[in-house]
Amino acid sequence: METDEHSLYTEAAVCLEQTLREGEKTANVDIQLMLANLQRSDQLIQQACDREHDPFYINLLVHLHNSLGSHAGVLEAKINQLNNGPSIPPVSGGRDTPQGGNFSDDSQKHARESAIADTIVIKDGLNFSDVVGLDEAKQSLREAIIMPLHFPHLFTGSVKPWKRILLYGPPGTGKSRLAQAISAEISSTFYCVSSSDLVSSWVGESEKLIKELFHHATSQSGRSVIFIDEIDSICRQRSSREGEHTRRIKTELLRQMEGADNTEETDKIFLLCATNCPWELDTAFLRRFQKRIYIPLPDSEARIELMKLHTKNNKVNLTEQEWMLLSDKTRGYSGSDIANMTLGALFIPIRDLKSSKHWELSAAGQYTPCDGKSPSAVVADLDNLPPDKIIPREVTVADFIKSIQTHRKTVTQQEHSKFDDFTTHFGEKG
Ligand SMILES: Nc1ncnc2c1ncn2[C@@H]1O[C@H](COP(=O)(O)OP(=O)(O)O)[C@@H](O)[C@H]1O
Numbered sequence: 471m472e473t474d475e476h477s478l479y480t481e482a483a484v485c486l487e488q489t490l491r492e493g494e495k496t497a498n499v500d501i502q503l504m505l506a507n508l509q510r511s512d513q514l515i516q517q518a519c520d521r522e523h524d525p526f527y528i529n530l531l532v533h534l535h536n537s538l539g540s541h542a543g544v545l546e547a548k549i550n551q552l553n554n555g556p557s558i559p560p561v562s563g564g565r566d567t568p569q570g571g572n573f574s575d576d577s578q579k580h581a582r583e584s585a586i587a588d589t590i591v592i593k594d595g596l597n598f599s600d601v602v603g604l605d606e607a608k609q610s611l612r613e614a615i616i617m618p619l620h621f622p623h624l625f626t627g628s629v630k631p632w633k634r635i636l637l638y639g640p641p642g643t644g645k646s647r648l649a650q651a652i653s654a655e656i657s658s659t660f661y662c663v664s665s666s667d668l669v670s671s672w673v674g675e676s677e678k679l680i681k682e683l684f685h686h687a688t689s690q691s692g693r694s695v696i697f698i699d700e701i702d703s704i705c706r707q708r709s710s711r712e713g714e715h716t717r718r719i720k721t722e723l724l725r726q727m728e729g730a731d732n733t734e735e736t737d738k739i740f741l742l743c744a745t746n747c748p749w750e751l752d753t754a755f756l757r758r759f760q761k762r763i764y765i766p767l768p769d770s771e772a773r774i775e776l777m778k779l780h781t782k783n784n785k786v787n788l789t790e791q792e793w794m795l796l797s798d799k800t801r802g803y804s805g806s807d808i809a810n811m812t813l814g815a816l817f818i819p820i821r822d823l824k825s826s827k828h829w830e831l832s833a834a835g836q837y838t839p840c841d842g843k844s845p846s847a848v849v850a851d852l853d854n855l856p857p858d859k860i861i862p863r864e865v866t867v868a869d870f871i872k873s874i875q876t877h878r879k880t881v882t883q884q885e886h887s888k889f890d891d892f893t894t895h896f897g898e899k900g
C-alpha cells in the first residue's frame with residue numbers, strides 16, 4: 471500500500487473512532503461532531519476506493535461507503551428532529567445564580583440549559599423486549615415507574631410509588647440499556663445524565679446544572695425520570711482523595727434527594743442510578759435508594775438468548791444442543807462479552823472469503839465458498855469473481871468456538887464474589 475493511501479485509511483479510521491467514541495456517550499452527545507467525522511471518513515473512503523485495484527477491497531469499500539451514507543442519513547434526521555423538537559422552557563436560576571448576571575453568566579446559563587436539553591432522551595425504539603432476561607429488575611421498574619404513570623389512582627394514601635432505585639452489577643450486563651428502554655415505555659420526560667461527563671466537562675458548573683436539572687424535571691407535566699449513569703464517579707465515599715469539585719456535586723445531589731422527600735412535589739421525580747462498583751458509594755447516598763437491584767451476569771438461558779439476539783439478522787442455523795454447548799463455554803461472560811464474541815464469530819466467514827479457492831455457484835448466480843469436493847465446484851480466487859455476487863458461507867458452531875477462544879470473559883470470579891457479598895448486605899436480586 472502506498473504511503474499516502476495508508477494515511478487515507480489511517481485518517482478515516484481516526485474519524486470513525488471519534489464518531490464511535492462520541493456515540494458511546496450516554497449523555498451530552500455532540501451529534502454535529504459525529505456527523506462531521508462520519509462525512510469526513512466517507513470522503514476518505516471514496517478517495518481510497520478510487521485508488522484501489524483489488525476487487526475484494528473495492529467491494530468492501532463500496533459497502534462501507536453505503537453504510538456510512540445511511541448512518542449519516544440517520545444522524546441528519548436526528549439533528550433535524552432535535553432542531554424542530556420541543557423547545558426547552560428557560561430554567562429558573564437557583565439561589566446562587568446571579569439574577570441579571572453579566573455576559574459570561576448568561577452564556578454559562580445558556581450552556582447549562584442546552585446541556586439539560588441534551589440529556590432529554592428522544593425515544594429510539596429500544597424497549598424492554600430488547601433487554602434479555604433481568605425479569606425481576608424489569609418488574610420492579612415497571613412497578614416503580616410505569617404503573618404510577620399509567621394508573622396514578624392506585625398510588626394514593628399510604629401507597630406511594632418508589633422514588634429512587636439503584637441498579638448495580640458488573641460492567642456490560644445491560645444496566646444502561648435497561649434504563650434507556652424505560653424511556654420508550656413512558657410518555658413523560660426522561661433525562662439521561664452521565665456522571666463522568668458531568669465531572670469532566672462541567673467544572674464549577676455541575677452543582678448548578680444538577681439543581682437546574684431537578685428544577686426542570688419538576689416543572690414538567692407528569693412524573694419525570696432522571697437517570698444518572700456511572701453514579702460512582704460522583705458519589706464515592708468521603709476520602710482525602712475526593713476533590714472539592716466532586717464533593718460539591720455530591721452535596722448538591724443529596725440536597726436534591728432530600729428536597730424531594732420534604733416537598734409536596736415528592737412524586738414528581740423518579741431517580742434511577744446505575745453503577746459498576748456500588749461498594750464505592752457513600753453510605754448516606756446508598757441509604758436513600760428504596761431499592762438496590764442487582765443486575766447479574768446472564769445465566770445459561772440468557773446467554774443463548776443474547777447470542778440469538780445478536781445474530782437475528784444473519785444466517786445462523788444452530789441446533790438447540792449447539793446453542794447449549796456455546797452457552798456452557800461462555801459461562802461467566804457478561805452481555806457485552808457475548809455481543810463482542812458473537813460479532814467475532816460472524817466475521818470469520820467474511821475473512822475466509824479471501825483464502826477460498828473453491829466456490830459453489832447457485833441458481834441465482836451467487837458464489838459461496840465450498841470445500842471443492844463437489845464436481846460442480848468453480849475453481850477461482852476471490853479477486854476473479856464478480857464482487858457483488860459473493861455470498862459468505864453460513865456461520866457455524868466452530869466459528870463461535872474459535873471466537874470464544876479469542877474473546878475471553880472480562881469479569882473475574884473475584885469481582886463476581888464482591889457483588890454477591892454486596893447483595894447479601896445491601897441489595898436484592900434483579
Ligand atoms: N441484558 C441484555 N440484553 C441485551 N443486550 C445486552 C444485555 N446486557 C448487555 N448487553 C449488550 O452489552 C452492551 C453493553 O450493555 P450496557 O447496558 O451498556 O451495560 P452496563 O451499563 O451494564 O455496563 C449492550 O449494548 C448490549 O449489546
Ligand SMILES: [Mg+2]
Pocket residue numbers: 645646647699700744
Ligand atoms: Mg453502563
